[in-house]
Amino acid sequence: MANVVASITDEYDVNWNQKLGTGISGPVRVATKRSTGENFAIKVVLDRPKARQEVQMHWMCSGHPQVVSLFEVFRNELQFPGESESQCRLLLVLELMDGGELFYRISKQHGFTERHAAATTMQIALAVRHLHSMNIAHRDLKPENLLYKNSSEESPIKLCDFGFAKHDNGDLMTPQFTPYYVSPQVLEAQRRHRRDRTSVATSTPYTYDKSCDMWSLGVIIYILLCGYPPFYSEHPTSRRAIDRSMRRKIMSGTYQFADREWGRVSNRAKDVVKKLLCVDPHERMTIEELVQHPWLTEEAPDTLLQSPVYMSNKANMQETALLHDGHLKKMRIPDRPTNLKPIESAINPILCKRKEISRQGGIHFTAHEAPIVDHPSAKSLRDVIAKCMYPKREIDNPQAEVETAIQVAVKENSENKVLTQILEENSWNGDKFDTDVELMDLAHQFKTILESLSTTKLYMYAKE
Numbered sequence: 421m422a423n424v425v426a427s428i429t430d431e432y433d434v435n436w437n438q439k440l441g442t443g444i445s446g447p448v449r450v451a452t453k454r455s456t457g458e459n460f461a462i463k464v465v466l467d468r469p470k471a472r473q474e475v476q477m478h479w480m481c482s483g484h485p486q487v488v489s490l491f492e493v494f495r496n497e498l499q500f501p502g503e504s505e506s507q508c509r510l511l512l513v514l515e516l517m518d519g520g521e522l523f524y525r526i527s528k529q530h531g532f533t534e535r536h537a538a539a540t541t542m543q544i545a546l547a548v549r550h551l552h553s554m555n556i557a558h559r560d561l562k563p564e565n566l567l568y569k570n571s572s573e574e575s576p577i578k579l580c581d582f583g584f585a586k587h588d589n590g591d592l593m594t595p596q597f598t599p600y601y602v603s604p605q606v607l608e609a610q611r612r613h614r615r616d617r618t619s620v621a622t623s624t625p626y627t628y629d630k631s632c633d634m635w636s637l638g639v640i641i642y643i644l645l646c647g648y649p650p651f652y653s654e655h656p657t658s659r660r661a662i663d664r665s666m667r668r669k670i671m672s673g674t675y676q677f678a679d680r681e682w683g684r685v686s687n688r689a690k691d692v693v694k695k696l697l698c699v700d701p702h703e704r705m706t707i708e709e710l711v712q713h714p715w716l717t718e719e720a721p722d723t724l725l726q727s728p729v730y731m732s733n734k735a736n737m738q739e740t741a742l743l744h745d746g747h748l749k750k751m752r753i754p755d756r757p758t759n760l761k762p763i764e765s766a767i768n769p770i771l772c773k774r775k776e777i778s779r780q781g782g783i784h785f786t787a788h789e790a791p792i793v794d795h796p797s798a799k800s801l802r803d804v805i806a807k808c809m810y811p812k813r814e815i816d817n818p819q820a821e822v823e824t825a826i827q828v829a830v831k832e833n834s835e836n837k838v839l840t841q842i843l844e845e846n847s848w849n850g851d852k853f854d855t856d857v858e859l860m861d862l863a864h865q866f867k868t869i870l871e872s873l874s875t876t877k878l879y880m881y882a883k884e
């Protein structure tokens with residue numbers, strides 16, 4: 421490889437030719453740490469705001485047993501063969517996952533039972549619970565992002581690829597999905613987004629939140645149990661990522677438990693699938709409900725499943741993967757651009773203390789140096805937004821619920837001038853609003869308070 425100005429090579433011996441897997445951002449490679457001889461996976465991404473967001477999200481979620489660990493990040497100028505000049509890249513040093521992707525591994529398994537499926541589900545659910553407990557939605561939950569640590573039978577499964585992960589603070593507006601893993605409200609969001617782009621006014625903002633992860637989990641569990649996806653196209657050769665019939669099925673939640681594969685599957689397992697593939701996000705099972713469901717907490721039946729047989733059909737799996745790829749390329753709508761200052765010009769003192777500019781101009785963070793901490797008072801503000809956006813159906817007076825959440829937020833953010841101003845503008849009397857308030861507008865106003873907090877957040881990269 422030519423012209424690599426790479427401080428990572430001071431510490432790691434990177435095997436640029438060995439590819440563990442390839443995603444849209446390129447191949448993931450193996451590297452050996454010179455000082456310990458330990459192997460790691462290296463994901464290389466162009467240094468762009470989106471990549472920095474990925475690093476930040478992954479850093480926050482790392483450290484859980486069901487999440488692939490991110491150990492350190494290098495920022496180096498690299499020139500790969502075929503490129504006319506070097507480009508600034510982030511090199512993510514990840515825990516090496518040597519046991520393969522979820523469905524590939526299962527397709528090789530003999531004697532895969534419902535009990536195995538439940539145990540597998542529990543591990544994935546624990547990863548998702550970890551993210552959701554921090555108000556982070558993964559937004560790209562799919563089998564390719566669930567990796568086994570090693571080839572042993574007891575190997576844990578871990579979640580990787582935080583490329584689409586985002587704080588679920590009411591601003592998860594970007595529809596990110598793949599054909600078989602798309603939830604109804606994402607389709608709705610996409611529909612609204614299209615309408616917005618064609619300038620037809622709409623007063624309701626479209627949203628995309630943690631419940632999408634739950635939908636994706638439902639699809640993954642469905643496939644674990646029978647081997648094929650719940651929603652599939654009637655026209656598999658169609659070049660459209662999601663054709664009309666598939667879209668209709670997703671929107672109406674139409675899927676079947678065909679007797680041949682599902683006849684012997686327990687009702688508890690079917691109950692989980694039904695509650696996750698529920699069209700209405702308000703009715704959909706939450707991650708807490710899932711981890712407490714008897715299918716996962718009690719021993720599931722030892723019934724042999726047919727799924728590995730279906731999964732070992734390469735053509736099917738390839739078709740699915742191709743559809744995913746095409747879809748990812750076509751359907752992803754860019755997030756709102758975030759302007760990021762070059763790290764060198766960041767003036768945040770914490771950041772300056774943490775950054776370590778290597779001889780070659782590379783920037784290197786280590787896990788103990790740069791933990792990213794959410795602002796402690798942010799949670800109460802997010803709670804207000806959540807209550808505004810998703811009032812519980814059975815509640816007669818959602819505004820009263822919001823007011824209670826605001827009382828907590830005020831206590832925890834007593835110094836916040838933006839909050840005081842917003843409350844004054846909405847005739848807050850110190851206890852409640854004197855008039856009826858448009859909750860969706862209020863959610864957006866609270867979003868600006870969260871954004872104002874982010875300037876004092878301990879970001880790895882300074883926001884402009």
Ligand SMILES: Nc1ncnc2c1ncn2[C@@H]1O[C@H](COP(=O)(O)OP(=O)(O)OP(=O)(O)O)[C@@H](O)[C@H]1O
Pocket residue numbers: 440441442443444445446447448461463488514515516517518521564565567580581582583
């Ligand atoms: N830590 C790891 N250990 C081993 N293999 C890995 C690791 N991380 C990723 N891979 C492999 O590389 C593939 C691509 O990784 P990843 O999904 O992170 O990249 P991406 O470019 O963001 O992909 P996508 O196209 O899914 O968005 C994974 O599907 C997996 O096969």
